[in-house]
Amino acid sequence: MLAHQWISFMERTMGARSSTLAAASAAVLLALALALPASVQAGNHGERLPMAPEEGQMVALVTGSTSGLGKEVARQLAAHGVHVIVHGRNIERGELLVEEIEEAGGSARFYPADFALMANVQALANRIKEDYDRLDLLLNNAGLSARGTEEAQITDDGNELLLQVNYLSHFLLTHELLPMLQASAPARIIHTASGAQAPLDFDDPNMENNYTSGRAYGQSKLAQITYSNALARRIEGTGVTTVSLHPGTFMPTRMVLGAGIEPQDDLEVGVNAIMNLITSKEIENGAYFNRQEQARAHDQAYDEEAQRKLWELSERLVGTR
Numbered sequence: 001m002l003a004h005q006w007i008s009f010m011e012r013t014m015g016a017r018s019s020t021l022a023a024a025s026a027a028v029l030l031a032l033a034l035a036l037p038a039s040v041q042a043g044n045h046g047e048r049l050p051m052a053p054e055e056g057q058m059v060a061l062v063t064g065s066t067s068g069l070g071k072e073v074a075r076q077l078a079a080h081g082v083h084v085i086v087h088g089r090n091i092e093r094g095e096l097l098v099e100e101i102e103e104a105g106g107s108a109r110f111y112p113a114d115f116a117l118m119a120n121v122q123a124l125a126n127r128i129k130e131d132y133d134r135l136d137l138l139l140n141n142a143g144l145s146a147r148g149t150e151e152a153q154i155t156d157d158g159n160e161l162l163l164q165v166n167y168l169s170h171f172l173l174t175h176e177l178l179p180m181l182q183a184s185a186p187a188r189i190i191h192t193a194s195g196a197q198a199p200l201d202f203d204d205p206n207m208e209n210n211y212t213s214g215r216a217y218g219q220s221k222l223a224q225i226t227y228s229n230a231l232a233r234r235i236e237g238t239g240v241t242t243v244s245l246h247p248g249t250f251m252p253t254r255m256v257l258g259a260g261i262e263p264q265d266d267l268e269v270g271v272n273a274i275m276n277l278i279t280s281k282e283i284e285n286g287a288y289f290n291r292q293e294q295a296r297a298h299d300q301a302y303d304e305e306a307q308r309k310l311w312e313l314s315e316r317l318v319g320t321r
């Protein structure tokens with residue numbers, strides 16, 4: 001039943017990719033394009049107000065959509081009639097993307113927030129709850145690597161930087177927005193994780209011992225997957241599905257190019273992998289994907305005791321407990 005609701009929703013909103021829908025898809029997209037709202041103009045002063053979603057329009061939050069994978073997914077969602085909540089730190093790039101989306105006839109708003117401070121994550125969640133009535137898709141995608149650093153960087157909240165930005169911020173954001181996702185069900189949560197995975201040492205999550213930037217990145221990425229698996233059990237039957245993925249290897253984004261790494265996969269490999277999880281009619285709750293294939297992550301992700309410990313640690317570190 002819930003899967004069917006998602007199907008009809010995706011058919012109506014995005015023109016899903018199945019062959020039976022292929023013929024209908026162009027007409028649906030054309031109808032959507034014609035129906036897309038014009039920018040809202042302020043009556044008295046002629047100022048341009050941020051665009052709001054139309055009644056019934058699908059709403060997606062894409063964290064880390066000021067560049068790379070998130071930016072391209074945001075563009076594609078908007079082109080298919082979804083209102084996109086663009087997020088990142090860089091205000092210029094965020095506003096430029098919103099302008100670009102609006103010029104192409106789409107609808108988006110930019111919300112800046114640096115996840116290196118937990119109060120910013122909470123403030124972002126609060127603003128989304130105030131500004132929106134629905135949320136159909138949460139793409140937990142913002143992330144960074146610490147390649148080249150030789151010791152753990154600790155945030156003002158007292159957490160290892162990558163664990164906080166890549167994982168803990170999304171734990172808090174998801175916790176805050178879950179009721180909205182459930183009220184909008186069928187809805188999806190997608191975690192952009194990685195094939196680079198390192199088990200979390202629950203006695204030393206800040207890596208005071210044996211820090212390497214690779215371990216810090218892998219720990220934060222495996223934490224995303226372990227959390228998705230734990231969350232899947234808790235939200236079973238609510239109409240919200242959570243999945244995680246390795247989008248591709250060394251795609252040419254700021255993160256990879258900035259570290260001087262030779263790119264391997266094209267950006268479209270990762271974008272298509274994420275879009276596949278958005279548009280697939282049925283997706284197993286708690287599944288992990290390697291690009292577009294369902295796969296198995298590190299063993300810790302399936303260890304229920306590790307999931308319980310991670311949940312408790314996360315609640316303690318973000319202050320929801």
Ligand SMILES: NC(=O)c1ccc[n+]([C@@H]2O[C@H](COP(=O)([O-])OP(=O)(O)OC[C@H]3O[C@@H](n4cnc5c(N)ncnc54)[C@H](OP(=O)(O)O)[C@@H]3O)[C@@H](O)[C@H]2O)c1
Pocket residue numbers: 063064065066067068069070087088089090091093113114115116141142143144165166192193194195246247248249250251252253254255256
């Ligand atoms: N590229 C790859 O090959 C690859 C492979 C596996 C997984 N991934 C994952 O894919 C996701 C997207 O990365 P990308 O490759 O597209 O890199 P990217 O181009 O560097 O994009 C990273 C995004 O995250 C945002 N971000 C970084 N630090 C942040 C912070 N402290 N607070 C809030 N937002 C922050 C950035 O915002 P600003 O630019 O505005 O600061 C940007 O929008 C990441 O989670 C990454 O781990 C990438």
